[in-house]
Amino acid sequence: MADRYDPKSGENLDKFDNAGDPSSDTWAALVTHLTGYPVPDRNTVFDTLKSDHGGKLFRMDIKERSLSLLVKDSGFLTNKGEDYDIWFFNSGKKRSIMQARIVFEGRVTAGDEIIFAAPGSDTVEGAQVRDGNEFTDYNKDKMSTIPLSRYMNGPRAALLALLGGSTKDARFSNVGVADTDMVDLNSFGTTGESFDFAAKFFRDHATVLKDWEDRFSRDDASWKGEAAEVFRSLLKKIRENYDSYVETFDSKPGSGDETTTGGTVYSRALSLGRTYLEDSATKLLDAWLTWAKSSYYDPHQVLRYVLDDLAQWVDANNVAKTDLTSHTTNYYTSVSHSPQAGYSQVHPEYGDLTDVANWAKVGDKAVKIWSQGVSEYLGKPAAQVQSDLNNHFLDLGKDFSENVPKPKSTSTASEEYQEKKEEEQQEELDKQHDEDLKYQQQLRDEQNQQREEDKKYQEELREEQRQQREEDKKYQDELRAEQKAEQEEAKKQADELREEQNRQREEDKKYQEELRDEQKGEQDEAKKLQEDLREEQNQQRDEDRKYQDELRDEQKAEQDEAKREAEEQAKAMEESLGGLNDPNSAGDQDLSDIDDLLNQNPPTTESLGSLDTPNGLNDTNGLSDANGLNDVNLNDVDDVNGDGRRDSTSDVPPITQSLGNLGGINGGIGDPRRSPTGGSTQLTGDGDVLSDFPDGSSSSFDPDSGVLTTTAPDGT
Template identity: 30%
Template sequence: MAENVVYPANSVDDYWHTAVQVLTGYVMPKRETLFGSLVGNDSIPLMRVEFSDHDGEPSNAIVDAVDDLEWRTENSGWRVENTDFVIPFYSGKGGPIAEAAVDTKVKMKKARITLLGTSGTDDAPAGGVVQGGEFKSGLGKDFQGQSKDTVWSNKALAQYSYGGGKALEQLLHHSSTLHFSWNDLPVHDADAVDLESFTRNAQAFDRVAQFFAARLRELKDWEYDLGKQEAAWKGQAAGVFKDLVHGLVRTYESYSKQFPVSGTVNSTYGNDLRGFRGDVLAAATKLHGKWDTWQLLTGNPLRWLHDVLLDLTDHIWRHNITKVRYKPTYSPRGYSLTGYHYVKYEGFSGAVSPYGMLEQKDTWKKIGEEAVRRWQQSVQDVLSAAGKQALIDVENAFNGQKFPEKVTTVSIDLANQLAKDQAARDRAEALKAKADAEEKLRLAKEEADRKEHAAEEKARLAKEEADRKQREAEERARLAQEEAERRQREAEQRAEQRQLEAEERARRAQAEAEARQAEKEAEQERKQEEKEREAEAEQAEAEQKQEQKEAEQRQKQAEQEAKQEQRQAEQEAEQAEAERRAEEKQAEQEAKQEQKEREAQDRQLLLMNQSRADQQRQREEQERKQAEAEAKQAEQEAEQEAKQAEAEAKQAEKEAEQERKQEEKEREAEAEQAEAEQKQEQKEAEQERKQTEAEQQRIRTESEYKAEQEEQRQEAEERRAEAEAKQERKEAEQEARQEQLRAEQEQKQAEAEAKQERK
């Protein structure tokens, strides 16, 4: 395996990692460990680098090529010379040099680069989802100190860059990440997220709340029936049963308050859970949208490395290669035998780049680390920021929910309740109950009207919000179009400026060539004058025949020198023309490169704008449908509440009428019972009087009579005390029944008011 190296993630908290784990259960590798198995020779991240000298001696063909921009595309950049990337540069003949003066001799070298984990196609590294794995060199030999058996792996990088987004897609498309796996990294069953669990738990809350509400209604009916037939429920045992029913009513009232219902089938906590599910889904959708754009444009770290290498190539072209020219040497007969490269222009930077000396491996290590740093920064700026916002949205949604932590149970003390029931008094009046029922009906109608107006207002506001968002989307599209047109104008202005600069450079080169030609002609004239003076001195000393021979020889020499000067002038003119063509082609190549970059930026901007517009339309359509559904639900609830309030009012009126009739019957029954008891007492008194007279006749002695009389007196007092106790119990029972009726009436009123407040 490659050397395990840890690169800092530039962040203490990886919110992208945390958000994906929270929302999907997919646990990605730590970001600081992703590039540990993507290290080439000499600990260079993401690539392997080797150096080579230019094959063969310099020639005129190389001179012409270096002066031509086509040479750059054929000899440097992506996928040339059977490798991924080649960067040629000039360095010193005896070793690396930082800077060099004009006329310094230099030698061409090449850095041959192999990127780790490329697809093997001719296209430069770009974005898009790809699966990672292990791979080897394929050369079958050791490479620059790195074993031929070295195995690299980009699986962890793919799991981090693309697995998290795929897990979010699984959640959005299937509502669950159970049994999900990507690139051999699964989501464990215990960590899987299932959005349907919110729905199932919400339905469980609905069933519990509706069960308690239904049982409460049934128990209240029982309680009402028992109260209506109270005359038949005399005695302590019957009272205990009645108190038991009353206690169950209070217990289920407590349960119903702790698990409130919403409508006829839902519950408050169930609606909260369903809302929380929607919030989680919305957070996952936003996070996936950010990831989708990131992975398509900037998700591949090799894409960042490719950009850094291109920038380095531009720097070397401007400050190194274009500063060098080739100088041939000529034989006495005038043709070139050999030559060398030399620094012709000021500003030659040698083998120095913004990252260091190009012939040192530490420089290329810094270049790889810079690509990793740019990729890390893109993760921090896009994915981590979006992940942090998703976590905040989910936390805010969950913090707004209040679920019961403990269910409170109301205990029933039957003995205490029986004592209270026996001592209670009923102070409710039928007329007051009727007035309360009418007031409740009026309030229910007013509340129904208010909710109907509120629903209409909510629908209107939702429509206005949708229209506003539509206008904002159109405004953003217009601004994006204006920005694209502005960039187009700036690019055209830059192209025109570069064309003018190229023409100015060509003019200056022509002027320099003419100046050099004039200087050479002056030098030639001076040499000619010297030769003529020498010839005149020889002519003064030599004979006429020798003078004629020397004159012929001078004539031949002058013709040969003129031809030599003409060849030299033609060669310099050709060299100036080649320089002018190179500059023109360089300007043209730069304009084409800018046009391609501008087109790529426009395509990326168009894709991003189209994606944002699609997402905005989907959100607006969803919000519009949600607003219509809420308005319709509010209207239905208002109608249901109005009907229910009217029914409750009618039921309250009916119950009041029944209670009045029941009270009348109870008063009639009590009067009849009192009359019967009075007759029974009179009969008993008459019987006692007759029995006393008979017994008096039977008594013989005065002592016996007095004893019997005392006994009879005591018995009469006992019967009288018993009658008084019986009367007191009767009054207590009557007061208890009245108190019970009053308590029931107050309880019903409190329940109706509580129910009205919940609605």
């Protein structure tokens, strides 16, 4: 009985956590290139193992089971009829549990056991491999493991055939190598032998040609003449070309010191090429055997690791986080479940387990991990083999490209003979040329001698010119000395003038400073004088202001005195008139002294107002202009205190006394009265009392309002 969970499932899955997505397939490309075997595309080998009722490598369904039934554990081969079972709770189904039933598509079984693919041998040759097969699954879907088997095991068959010398007969699962793509390592040896045969031909015949050439070159040769010379030249030409070919063929391969076979550089390079290919095939087969022994050879086994990981997550986060409750009645017992804290039915990678569509992600992950295993166990070694093989063949290519046989001469025998004749003619020409050169040399010697004489004469001329230049230079130096002396004298005079100018400037500067000091003194005196004048003006202003204040005080006193006198006069007049307007007074009023009262010397500043219709009388002659008339007639002041009704018996009898003459009161309007202080006072047409003072100030008193207005001498 298999374990529910493989104890190494987690370790096997974690191995490629940091690996990237496997995209390129170096392994398949290199095997096809070396052997011609058409390795299937790794991205398509699972297309025929994908179920619409599950995903890649498996089919499945989810059954709802009653909690009252016996529930088995999740895991691998725990329930007959399924390859894998995962039990989990659905929070929406309180009285049931879900069973995910999984069957691996294309697996190989023995009874109730699944047999995962394995080589079963420690050698590549003895490995047991499966060809794959086509089948129809439970859901009537057509399935096939043949593409997967061809990918897994076809490269092994092709590489073994390559080591055997040719991939012509390499086949696996009814797929072989096309004739146009086959690789025959034996052709390397055959081609190398062809180069060796060619080298042997050139090497053997070069000796024969050398012997013939020597015979025609001897003095006792039976065949002489121009034709014999042409034939000997031909033999020499062929022999030299053969020697060149043999020298090239005998070159050592530049690709290394490996042990090789063959008599030429080409056959040895081809021998190395075959060795490199065989070594590469051996390394690739070793990598394949390592992969076949690993946990990532059979994708069904990888699928089990993924399901183990999922089932353990369900156990920890779903089943273990669920409480079961039993309810018993007289007739039956029911069981329900409820989630605990931390419960989940949504896997972080696959999603909600109740959705069958999400389970396809399980197959996708298994295929991804299997592909990562291929890249790790086969792709990396293949990349290294490919790199090494490329470098080796680049070096071998140079053995061919850099050792191309080249003849020393490509001309014909007649051309060689003609060249010899031309060489003889050239020798004659060279001899004549040497004589010409000798004659020319003699001419050159004579010319050199003449040049020496000319040179000597020129040197004598140069010496004379040099002496003349020395004398001229001496004369020029004397002139410069005289000019320098004159310049020194002129400079001395200029310095003296400059010193004199500086002294004059100093004196001028001193004089200017004295003038500035004098001007500054005068300015200080003028400033002091101005300040004294300003001080005197300030004192004068203070005295004037004091005098004006005294005048104002005097004027105010006079005004107060005038006001007091006016008030006394008004009071006296009021007392003199007595009860003139008092209805309770006696019937007869004595006005005999009114003239004296009104004609006193002090001016009257009070107006008696208007007596026109006093107390509402209708027929009276008014006293409205009492202050402006010389003669005032009071004859019509009858019924002064009456009520306006003449015939009333209660009226006071009319006053019949004469009031005398009021003429000349206040001396008339506009006639001023002199005051003891030198001013004047007068009554204006408006009834105001106007006073003028000696300092030019004035005051005006309005008896109606009681307002006294004072005007300063400046009019303010």
